[in-house]
Amino acid sequence: MNMGADADTFDYVIVGAGSAGCLLANRLSRDSSKRVLLIEAGRKDNHPWIHIPVGYLYCIGNPRTDWLYKTEPEAGLNGRSLRYPRGKTLGGCSSINGMIYMRGQSRDYDGWAAQTGDRAWSWENALPDFKAHEDHYRLDAGADPATGDNSRFSDMHGHGGEWRIEKQRLKWDILESFTEAAVQAGVPRSPDFNSGDNEGVGYFEVNQKAGWRWNTSKAFLRPIRDRRNLSIWTEAEVDKLIVETGQDGRKRCIGLSLYRRNQRVSVRARGEVILSAGAIGSPQILQFSGIGPAATLKAADIAVAHHLPGVGQNLQDHLQIRAVFKVRNAKTLNTLANSLFGKAMIGLEYALKRSGPMSMSPSQLGAFTRSDPGQAHANLEYHVQPLSLDAFGEPLHTVPAFTASVCNLNPTSRGSVNVRSNRRGEAPAIAPNYLSTDEDRKIAADSIRQIRTIVSQPALAKYQPIEWKPGIEFQSDSELAKLAGDIANTIFHPVGTARMGRNEDEMTVVDSRLRVRGIDGLRVVDASVMPTITSGNTSAPTMMIAEKAAHWIICDAQSHA
Structure with a gap:
């Protein structure tokens, strides 16, 4: 030209x-x-x-703020195509x-x-x-x-x-108990995830300023x-x-x-x-x-x-496996946000204090662990939330529950982004190729087992957690890897x-x-x-x-x- x-x-x-x-x-x-x-x-x-x-929640999937990409159907996700926000x-x-x-x-x-x-x-x-x-x-x-x-x-x-980097402006008892359970399972507390070695459990720090x-x-x-x-x-x-x-x-x-x-x-x-x-x-x-x-x-x-x-x-991308546990005698966002009174109180707290659920990042509590003792370093990242839903953008479940999501930090699967044609405005073919290696499938299965180990610790016993997803009936490597393909989602890190x-x-x-x-x-x-x-x-x-x-x-x- x-x-x-x-x-x-x-x-x-x-x-x-x-x-x-x-x-x-x-x-x-x-x-x-x-x-x-x-x-x-x-x-x-x-x-x-x-x-x-x-x-x-209102920006992802909104053409005002999102490119609205989707992946190609993924074999490792049992043929599913994922929304791919950018x-x-x-x-x-x-x-x-x-x-x-x-x-x-x-x-x-x-x-x-x-x-x-x-x-x-x-x-x-x-x-x-x-x-x-x-x-x-x-x-x-x-x-x-x-x-x-x-x-x-x-x-x-x-x-x-x-x-600007600040601490989060909220606290949930269920997250405090998950922290204790992780420590009981052998995960150390982390005073700072950003010192070069992020192994441990603690609250994420966020890019916010005075609640915005x-x-x-x-x-x-x-x-x-x-x-x-x-x-x-x-x-x-x-x-x-x-x-x-x-x-x-x-x-x-x-x-x-x-x-x-x-x-x-x-x-x-x-x-x-x-x-x-x-x-x-x-x-x-x-x-x-x-x-x-x-x-x-x-x-x-x-x-x-x-x-x-x-x-x-x-x-490369981080694939997040979302394990959901129903609980009793626990305050979670599911019950709080599913009533008009609860929604009003959430809105009022944010209006007056810039705190509470409206100030929440998608994940509040984090943990970095090893999928097995043979790993030389922490190779899993947890995002723990006092809520549950089918996917971000979907309604919260109506029963009290929390989510412990986990991703393989160093996946060996490799994918591609390629144009489909020379037509301007046509989205490219995005093919992350998730769970395409034996190593990634094995770590997916091991990570689900590790979630179960943490949740079984005494610190969470008072909430009587019951595994809802993927379901305790699935135990073998092949079953868990397939289940990971059914329930896992991108964590938006291409x-x-x-x-x-x-x-x-x-x-x-x-x-x-x-x-x-x-x-x-x-x-x-x-x-x-x-x-x-x-x-x-x-x-x-x-x-x-x-x-x-x-x-x-x-x-x-x-x-x-």
Whole structure:
């Protein structure tokens, strides 16, 4: 495509205003001499349910805030297709996610360093980039003295940054008892899930501020809305990247075309185009632009601009197995929220105190454990909730119950994201390929057994828990693996579809500094670059990636000046 002389020109063009894109826009626009454009396909984050923590229930599955993706029917899930939420608004997934602040484990980042050959990704070198934007409540002046000596905590966490982290504003007796049961089953208490080793049980810390959701639009864009060198375009959907081949044979991304207010326009990038559209959006844009596996592109009737076989491959996600237990003599959200009086009290508490169930993240209590003693590290993550339902977005059950969900932190199953055709607006084929390996099926069965062990401890006996799902009658590995396929659901952590790696690996999409192989002026900065999934929720690692990338982008621009 020939870019006309009227194409608007920027130094940096960032595609996607989510967890990575908002941070990048903030950092790259600090230099007033650089003109920055941030492009978001969704609308502004002024939908009220974005900001009330429990509003994720009304944002997921809502075309106002969600791309409404679905997976292909999954063999490992016994033919089921899952809803696959992805944020479509300023703030991206940080506007609809579970708000849990979780870095993962130090070994995740040391593993990235080994896979890429670049020590910049080690835990030691990632930690400063986590801390750079943190504003942790435990380091506030006059913080709760119950936290004890914070000197070691300050070595691990930051204060005064844009990204607010707070404790949850609620307490449930059933969760306190589950904590005690986990300890009785041999799980240690954890004072901090984010110190590099998250093994243990405790309450999740959340990205909230005074009882409101804290998304990346509030954190990184609102404070700089007066910067004249930053343009933010919403309801602007990228059509394709524009790649030119120079006389020396080198390819360069010089800009992109997009649809804004139903008109096709072009923008030029003097410096770089940066894809931050996420693990689904970034590979989709690359493939629509003719960058990806040649066979996939040809099958979709897309001209091959650059054969890069790893684009859209290596999809990894956390699959959550939801075990539900009926209880007696327990206060749960099921009974509280299924009466008009209960709903009124919930609303009143939030209106007056910004606390209670309306301030809840989807999961309140967490635990990281080993599926069997032979595991070298915690390889399971629990999300425990004082409620039960068939799936998020569905009504709460009417009987008192709690849910203990568990996921395999390090799945060996690998899937893909591939365009179906060259038609703009058609969703890609998302095939996570869950439970496709013997190891993943074995860990799924072992994790259900471990849930049963914890729930059988004396601390929960007063509630007389009865396993409702999957059902105690299922005991063998094959039965439990099949049952996992029947009841498991995504925990919304897709990564890896434009993975970084060594240049000699043909499946590498970006180098260790996140530059697309074989195309100058193009970088990918989001969860898609992770070579392996982190041992926990993926929002915080994505922001660390963006923090690191911003530094490299600025340094590269200075070296070429």
